[in-house]
Amino acid sequence: MAGAVEEIVRRAGGCAVIDGGFATQLEALGADINDPLWSAACLITKPHLIKEVHMQYLEAGADVIISSSYQATIPGFLARGMLLEEAEGLLRRSIELALEARDEFWKSTLRKSKPAYNRALVAASIGSYGAYLADGSEYSGSYGEDITTEKLKDFHRRRLQVLASAGPDLIAFEAIPNKMEAQALVELLEEENIQVPSWICFSSVDGKNLCSGESFAECLQFLNASDKVAVVGVNCTPPQFIEGIIRELKKQTKKAIAVYPNSGEVWDGRAKRWLPAECFGHKSFDALAKRWQEAGASFVGGCCRTTPSTIRAVSKVLKGKTAYSATQI
Ligand code: MET
Numbered sequence: 001m002a003g004a005v006e007e008i009v010r011r012a013g014g015c016a017v018i019d020g021g022f023a024t025q026l027e028a029l030g031a032d033i034n035d036p037l038w039s040a041a042c043l044i045t046k047p048h049l050i051k052e053v054h055m056q057y058l059e060a061g062a063d064v065i066i067s068s069s070y071q072a073t074i075p076g077f078l079a080r081g082m083l084l085e086e087a088e089g090l091l092r093r094s095i096e097l098a099l100e101a102r103d104e105f106w107k108s109t110l111r112k113s114k115p116a117y118n119r120a121l122v123a124a125s126i127g128s129y130g131a132y133l134a135d136g137s138e139y140s141g142s143y144g145e146d147i148t149t150e151k152l153k154d155f156h157r158r159r160l161q162v163l164a165s166a167g168p169d170l171i172a173f174e175a176i177p178n179k180m181e182a183q184a185l186v187e188l189l190e191e192e193n194i195q196v197p198s199w200i201c202f203s204s205v206d207g208k209n210l211c212s213g214e215s216f217a218e219c220l221q222f223l224n225a226s227d228k229v230a231v232v233g234v235n236c237t238p239p240q241f242i243e244g245i246i247r248e249l250k251k252q253t254k255k256a257i258a259v260y261p262n263s264g265e266v267w268d269g270r271a272k273r274w275l276p277a278e279c280f281g282h283k284s285f286d287a288l289a290k291r292w293q294e295a296g297a298s299f300v301g302g303c304c305r306t307t308p309s310t311i312r313a314v315s316k317v318l319k320g321k322t323a324y325s326a327t328q329i
Pocket residue numbers: 020021022023024039066070125174175236303304
């Protein structure tokens with residue numbers, strides 16, 4: 001693992017806490033994310049809410065906060081009639097907002113007599129090509145015959161360069177649905193010689209394979225071979241699948257493992273709505289989080305439909321501290 005990434009895991013006591021659903025919380029604060037740019041639309045319309053969501057997750061105990069750039073893409077902004085410089089400026093802004101929140105929160109923590117928090121890391125979010133298409137392929141991994149590794153690299157190249165140069169502590173590739181895209185990302189990290197450590201997290205709809213049906217084992221072969229990839233894992237996948245996936249990943253890699261499942265409700269990409277959670281036993285999200293830590297995850301958080309209260313509970317159960325509140329410390 002790269003220095004800062006290893007350090008945050010150590011300071012967190014062996015398992016660092018990731019934030020929760022970003023778009024979910026933006027919506028809870030009143031943002032309208034029913035937009036082709038999804039949560040990234042707020043970079044244009046409501047940047048103050050983005051900072052507010054970061055602050056709420058920091059207060060909840062997140063050691064890693066993930067930027068609002070998941071669905072922020074250059075072609076997406078250009079389709080809004082923006083100039084290239086404006087589009088790139090918004091990508092940089094997503095990182096600056098997270099860095100500002102982290103720095104302000106850390107300063108206020110240092111002023112308190114008993115700091116109970118770690119100085120959080122900022123991860124630059126990069127969603128899949130399917131997330132940009134917003135046609136359901138984000139969770140099927142079916143990009144069609146015409147898509148090649150080279151085309152995927154070209155789609156990701158400029159955004160990766162801009163985000164990496166904006167000063168994040170790590171790059172978080174999120175909900176990658178197929179092997180070809182993972183391969184493209186690893187090649188791109190090497191070709192562009194990106195110095196910021198990365199994590200690559202996949203999504204799964206069956207708990208056994210990637211959304212595309214390809215195996216974790218096939219992907220881990222080339223992820224393991226890259227020093228640019230510090231952490232591998234899964235996100236936006238139902239919680240009941242996570243323990244099994246950690247055990248599978250443990251067999252396939254020595255890299256640190258990150259898991260940040262969704263709430264268990266299922267996103268119907270075509271109908272664009274959430275379907276109710278399938279039963280995952282009587283265990284609550286935080287009780288499961290403890291099991292994920294015990295199974296060997298080094299990073300645990302939440303994805304869509306999880307909130308700051310989910311993360312507060314996860315932080316408490318993983319770090320054994322009483323619930324955080326800014327005034328209590
Ligand atoms: C579809 S997964 C979305 C991940 C993104 N970081 C978010 O929480 O909004």
